[in-house]
Amino acid sequence: MIRAAVIGGSGYTGGELLRILATHPQVEVTTVTSREYAGKPISLIHPNLRGFYTINFTNFSMDKIGEKADVVFLGLPHGVSLNYVPKLLEMGLQVVDLSADFRLKNPEIYKYWYGIDHPYPDLLDKAVYGLPELHYEQLKGAKLIASPGCNATATILALAPIVKGDFTRDLRFISDVKVSSSEGGAKPSEGSHHPERQNAIRPYEADGHRHAAEAEQELSILSGKDVKVSIIPHAISSVRGALASAHVWLDTERNDMDIWKGIAEFYKGKRFIRIIRGGIHPYPDPKYIIGSNFADIGFANEKRLKRLTIFSAIDNLMKGAAGQAVQSFNISRGFREDEGLRTPPLRPA
Amino acid sequence: MIRAAVIGGSGYTGGELLRILATHPQVEVTTVTSREYAGKPISLIHPNLRGFYTINFTNFSMDKIGEKADVVFLGLPHGVSLNYVPKLLEMGLQVVDLSADFRLKNPEIYKYWYGIDHPYPDLLDKAVYGLPELHYEQLKGAKLIASPGCNATATILALAPIVKGDFTRDLRFISDVKVSSSEGGAKPSEGSHHPERQNAIRPYEADGHRHAAEAEQELSILSGKDVKVSIIPHAISSVRGALASAHVWLDTERNDMDIWKGIAEFYKGKRFIRIIRGGIHPYPDPKYIIGSNFADIGFANEKRLKRLTIFSAIDNLMKGAAGQAVQSFNISRGFREDEGLRTPPLRPA
Amino acid sequence: MIRAAVIGGSGYTGGELLRILATHPQVEVTTVTSREYAGKPISLIHPNLRGFYTINFTNFSMDKIGEKADVVFLGLPHGVSLNYVPKLLEMGLQVVDLSADFRLKNPEIYKYWYGIDHPYPDLLDKAVYGLPELHYEQLKGAKLIASPGCNATATILALAPIVKGDFTRDLRFISDVKVSSSEGGAKPSEGSHHPERQNAIRPYEADGHRHAAEAEQELSILSGKDVKVSIIPHAISSVRGALASAHVWLDTERNDMDIWKGIAEFYKGKRFIRIIRGGIHPYPDPKYIIGSNFADIGFANEKRLKRLTIFSAIDNLMKGAAGQAVQSFNISRGFREDEGLRTPPLRPA
Amino acid sequence: MIRAAVIGGSGYTGGELLRILATHPQVEVTTVTSREYAGKPISLIHPNLRGFYTINFTNFSMDKIGEKADVVFLGLPHGVSLNYVPKLLEMGLQVVDLSADFRLKNPEIYKYWYGIDHPYPDLLDKAVYGLPELHYEQLKGAKLIASPGCNATATILALAPIVKGDFTRDLRFISDVKVSSSEGGAKPSEGSHHPERQNAIRPYEADGHRHAAEAEQELSILSGKDVKVSIIPHAISSVRGALASAHVWLDTERNDMDIWKGIAEFYKGKRFIRIIRGGIHPYPDPKYIIGSNFADIGFANEKRLKRLTIFSAIDNLMKGAAGQAVQSFNISRGFREDEGLRTPPLRPA
Incomplete structure (x- = not known):
């Protein structure tokens, strides 16, 4: 039994980790920290988890964490994780970091997007970017996993088969993403106030979204x-789910089978990729993967203009955050990739 | 391994059964019928289940069902199940009927509410009303389980501790229920058209809802x-979840602890009942049980007027339909009550 | 041209007043105050009003308000309005107060519900409760209008014909209200955070809601x-609209026509009451009055149990707040009752 | 007083026309036709309009329409309007056609997208494309107005200042549109069923959307x-509102003021265009124009990549359909452009 700690356990990603790990047969959660709620029961903040945990939130203690945990899931803000990771690794703990702090290999690019001089640039090379569809082998035995951002995950999964194939020489891509409100986290704000957010179709961070850095890194490496x-993200009314529409100008007209093959071969054997084509639900829709770790990938091919759009649908808290973190963790430990992740998506939801 | 057939498998209840049974360790689904979609893959209609089933929908055949199944889940309309049940029982199959056809003990009451002369009144006594919180013992070994209606489930669970206790002599109750759109089933209609249903707060069947018959039967027996x-049901905007607000006039002013005790003792040890009191989520909200088989029970006590309201929150497709059917089935077979039902609820959703 | 000031103009009620008054032919808005946004353009906070106002928010000044306004609409919290009203009246201004501070005639009841010793009990008698369907004549020339609460409005309009008629001697009523998120105002909170509020069916203030005091006062007087x-209010997913379901136990079985007559005669000639009966939309639904000042009234009659439910649907920001305030103001000034209020409701919305 | 007929009055566009015309001072609606509901009251289908119309739906009669109407608004499906228009024009009536039948100047392009040989190609030249921001002068006195499609309106308004300016030589554009459910019309379908549509983020007609034909025509002419x-349209959860995100690769890096000027000068003096820039709502959001005829235009400029996105937000039933039709009609008659269209947008909604 692996003992796990969830640091920053009161947010949505932390809550989702707790939800998944509650039934993970190889993991026991021993520690859940929260500065704000230390001493309070977990179900006070996560009412869905009433009856699943008897432990309370605690304050984080670097001294004691080593006695309590074998793996630490960090659900902390960017710029905060930075300060925890080196010490935890030194203590011999495995770290799965859900922040952006160890995702980018190039510290200058990290500085460009996050405004911080990275204090541990040498650790960047040791971190494995936790997107199992691209880094499965590297994840085996990984001690530091940098779990990807949600919009980056959706975008990379859409474009990976395209840049890897021979579809286009035009390597500037638009990823028009539609995101649900849980992506913004658990902290209320003017923009998340229900009367303002419900029925919104609202672009945000539209002149440059940070997750582009991850997408460019991974797609360029690949x-x-x-x-x-x-x-370009757009906030819409749903609570869970994100769809990336990645728009591509093809070099030449291609038929659908050709494109389908390019995608299907690229993702052959990938446990959590489903390729969508035809039927009465011909395109991916995050609605049909809610609660699961799947990424559904599909496409539309407007031959008239040689315009191709790849659609990539995820549950932003699962494949876009906690689910993918557990998937990477499973691989790192040699467990079944889908341990704790086998419940089918809800429908309707 | 128990072989299961889902009859009427293209609706929401059928889909939810398939979702649950996909990971149930003691059950293998061998047959899923649908007149409309026979020959088509299950995931055509249930896109969430892509990758979970390889069998196709088939037409129902009474001749062959005996070779393929040990238990039959009937997801058919009221008045249709009637005609399947006796034959299936004769063939030695276990039947879990999700229609109303075998819920009521008194055929005259069945006729009053459903307009049908019951052709098999003798079977009514043999059927066990599949609400495990009231009929746990009878469910053991049951051959015919009549799975309750969703609004009946929510209402009965709210009022059972009250009528069993000494709270009131006024035995006429109002159960004001708020229901999500999936309760209406998978068939489109004018009222379910998104632009009409979204943002509606719409009473329906408000001059007498059929589930009252079940509630009256069970609460009177108890x-x-x-x-x-x-x-009195009200259609609102959510897709899943129902809340019953059962309003009670108390005989005398009671303090909160008193009421809490009455409920807590009544439901002591019940696997899927969670009693809600205090904290920042002081009342039950179906939002926090989505995807699970829980019923959350709580109350508000307006001492000024001796008015007590019991709130009962369920996921209408789980505790209100498929989840409860599997729970009853588990008990009937001597399995763990929560087999296939252990994934925590989603949040946020 | 009447000069109007909107005090507390950055909230939803203030915004709705500005929206209505923007096209009111007899009113010019000269002053809109906001402590937080003084100096900022109105459209910064109310982006819907871009292009409609050129004035900015200002700080409130008791000294200057007399030069600028003939009528003052107070959109301030309970307990704050108290301190503005006497001085404004002294200065000869008309006051339309949208808080609860002058709604209750009995200062002890005010204290019971709001916890404040009323400092101006003599003004309570002078205030006219601004529900035109009950107080049309008194509103003519009124100098101090206490505009009703939204849940009180819906509840009173549902029950007024019943208590005035001979339907029941049982004078304890349940008003089970379903409310949209804009009722909670413009300030973000944990409960209004979109991921928490969307899809909620959540009772609140369920052990005693303040608007009961208004409803009891008005229905008892009547x-x-x-x-x-x-x-008993329940927060649901919509942004606008409230439905009160007022449950009544009749003395004797009554037929529908009888009940219809009781309601129709009571509301005969009332400009903003629509009585709903039959057709494909047989019950009131706030969805179909969004953006308008209507209250739609209808009912369901379960003869089997002598249970009658009166449904009352309003737009909580219109008939439940700003619309009704303008309606009362219009009457007080001898204008057409519907001035500024003639645009039909949106559909679908 | 102009007498108006609304042909096909039971759909959402018809209903919205009736809502607008109910308070239009120069128009009296004398005739509303519906094959399905002839003889039934208008409020049976449009419950929001209870109390606004006393006439019933009738069957269309070409013989009698001339006696009853001066202008005919056609809310009929594509391919059906075709057959009404020539005769109505011959009879001397003005026609505002809300279908696609007279929008395209080139009958071959009409055939390519709609599959129909246009029987009256000569009328195509006489029709004025009813987008007042581009064709104001031509609309004066127009006898046949072809009112634009909603996605075309949003797309054209986004891109018009760009193609007219010197921003790019790359004249292939992506317009990624997010659309609300009312765009699909009033007829229920599998895809519009609430449990399926709510929370969807679903691409549709993604390999070539017909409105591209209008957009290409108008932007090329301009x-x-x-x-x-x-x-590429995406169905999302809202009921009203559409946002087009038109993605542009700039020739050279441009500063924001430059782009702002390009847009502002292009739309100078346009009554229903609002240009959005900065503040706490820095981008257009259809949420804040619900119920109005505005188009809000804004942009995001990612200098790093020379990527510019123009956002264009409309209410699909107003500026995207009925509102724009009335705006064009007003211009054609020499009325104020905003007659019947002056009520500010709702907020929150």
Whole structure:
């Protein structure tokens, strides 16, 4: 039994980790920290988990964490994780970091997007970018996993087969993303106030979204070319789920089978990728993967203009955050990739 | 391994059964029928289940069902199940009927509410009303389980501790129920058209809802008194979840602890009942049980007027339909009551 | 042209007043105050009003308000309005107060519900309760209008014809109210955070809601009897609209026509009451009055149990707040009752 | 007083026309036709309009329409309007056609997208494309107005200042549109069933959307260049409102003021265009124009990649359909452009 700690356990990602780990047969959660709620029962903040945990939130203690945990899931803000990771690794703990702090290999790019001089640039190389569809082998035995951002996950999964294939020489991509409100986290704000957010169709961070850095890094590594991606997120009414619509100008007209093959071969054997084509639900829709770790990938091919759009649908708290973190953790430990992640998506939801 | 057939498998209840049974360790689904979609893959209609089933929908065949199944889940309309049940029982199959056809003990009451002369009144006594919180012992070994209606489930669970206790001599109750759109089933209609249903707060069947018959039957049996219940459902915007607000006039002013005790003792040890009191989520809210088989029970006590309201929150497709059917099935077979039902609720959803 | 000031103009009620008054032919808004946004343009906070106002928010000044306004609409919290009203009246201004501070005639009841010793009990008698369907004549020339609460409005309009008629001697009523998120105002909170509020079906203030005091006062005055009302509000997903379901136990079985007549005669000639009966939309639904000042009234009659439910649907920001305030103001000034209020409701919305 | 007929009055566009015309001072609606509901009251289908109309739906009669109407608004499906227009014009009636039948100047392009040989190609030249921001002068006195499609309106308004300016030589554009459920019309379907549509983020007609034809025509005429547009619509949860995100690759890096000026000058003096920039609502959001005829236009400029996105927000039933039809009609008659269209948008909604 692996003992796990969830640091920053009162947010949505922390809550989702607790939800998954509650039934994970190889993991026991021993510690859940929260500065704000230390001493309070977990179900006070996560009412869905009433009856699942008897432990309370505690304050984080670097001294004691080593006695209590084998793996630490960090659900902390960017710039905060930074300060925990080196010490935890030194103590011999495995770290799964859900912040952006160890995702980017190049500290200058980290500084460009996050405004912080990275204090541990040497650790960046040791971190494995926790997208199992691209880094399965590296994840085996990984001690530091940098779990990807949600919009980056959706965007990379959409474009990976394209940049890897021979579809286009135009390597600037638009990823127009539609995101649900839980992506913004558990802290209320003017923009998340229900009367303002409900029925909104609202672009945000539209002149440059940070997750582009991850997408450009991963797609460039994968293809060996200099890929540029512009991510334009739009806040909509749903609570869970994100859809990336990645728009591509093809070099030449391609038929659908051709494109389908490119995607299907790229993702052959991937446990959590489902390729969508035809039927009465011909395109991916995050609605049909709620609560699961799947990414559904599909496409639309407007031959008239040689315009191709790849759609990539995820549950932002699962494949976009906690689910993917557990998937990477499972691989790192040699467990079944889908341990704790086998419940089918809800429908309707 | 128990072989299961889901008859009427293209609706929401059928889909939810398939979702649960996909990971139930003691059950293998061998047959899923649908007149409309026979020959088509299950995931055509249930896109969430892509990757979980390889069998297709088939037409129902009474001749062959005996070779393929040990238990039959009937997800058919009222008045249709009637014609399947006797034959299936004769063939030695276990039947879990999710329609109303075998819920009521008195065929005249069945006729009053459903307009049908019951052709098999003798079977009514043999059927066990599949509400495990009231009929746990009878469910053991049951061959015919009549799974309750969703609004009846919510109403009965709210009022059972009250009529069993000494709270009131006024045995006419109002159960004001708020229901999500999936309760109406998978068939489109004018009222379910998104632009009409979204943002609606719409009473329906408000001059007499059929589930009152079940509630009156069960609460009267339980209390030994003549209980009357008026269920007034209201369609609202959510997709899943129902809340019953059962309003009670108390005989005398009671303090909160007293009421809490009455409920807590009544439900002591019940696997899927959670009693809610205090904290920042002081009342039950179906939002926090989505995807699970829980019923959350709580109350508000307006001493000024001796008015007590019991709130009962369920996921209408789980505790209100498929989840409860599997729970009853588990008990009937001597399995763990929560087999296939252990995934925690989603949050946020 | 009447010069109007909106005090507390950055909230939803203030915004709705500005929206209505923008096209009111007899009113010019000269002053809109907001402590937080003084100096900022109105459209910064109310983006819907871009292009409608050129003035900015200002700080409130008791000294200057007399030069700028003939009527003052107070959109301030309870307990704050108290301190503005006497001085404004002294200065000869008309006051339309949208808080609860002058709604209750009995200062002890005010203290019971709001916890404040009323400092100006003599003004309570002078205030006219701004529900035009009950106080049309008194509103003519009124200098101080206490505009009703939204849940009180819906509840009173539902029950007024009942207590005035001969339907029941049981004068304790349940008003089970379903409310949209804009009722909670413009300030974000944990409960209004979109991921928490969306899809909620959540009772609140369920052990005693303040608006009961208004409802009991008005229904008792109207009927000459001691009426008791318990209001149990439930937060649901919509942004606008509230439905009160007022449950009544009849003395004797009554037919529908009888009940219809009782309601129709009571509301005969009332400009903003629509009585709903039959057709494909047989019950009131706030969805179909969004953006308008209507209250739709209808009912369901379960003869089997002599249970009658009166449904009352309003737009909580219109008939439940700003719309009704303008309606009362219009009457007080001898304008057409519907001035500024003639645009039909939106559909679908 | 102009007498108006609304043909096909039971749908959402018909209903919205009736809502607007109910308070239009120069128009009296004398005739509303519906094959399905002839003889039934208008409020049976449009419950929001209870109390606004006393006439019933009738069957359309070409013989009698001339006696009853001066202008005919056609809310009929594509391919059906075709057969009404020539005769109505011959009879001397003015026609405002809300279908696609007279929007395209080139009958071959009409055939490509709609599959119909246009029987009256000569009328195509006489029709004025009813987008007042581009064709104000031509609309004066127009006898046949072809009112634009909603997604075309949003897309054209976004891109018009761009193609008219010197921003890019890359004239292939992506218009990624997010649309609300009312765009699909009033007829229920599998996809519009509430449990399926709510929380969906679902691409549709994604391999070529018909409104591209209108957008290409208008943008090419305007710019004198061969503009290509790919419209990719996504169905989301809202009921009203559409946002087009038109993605542009700039020739050179441009500063924000430059872009702002390009847009502001293009739309100078346009009554229903609001240009959005900065503040706490820095981008257009259809949420804040619900119920109004505005189009809000704004942009995001990612200098790093020379990527510009123009956002264009409309209420799909107003500026996207009925509102724009009335705006064009007003201009054609020499009325104030905003007659019947002056009520501010709702907020929150």
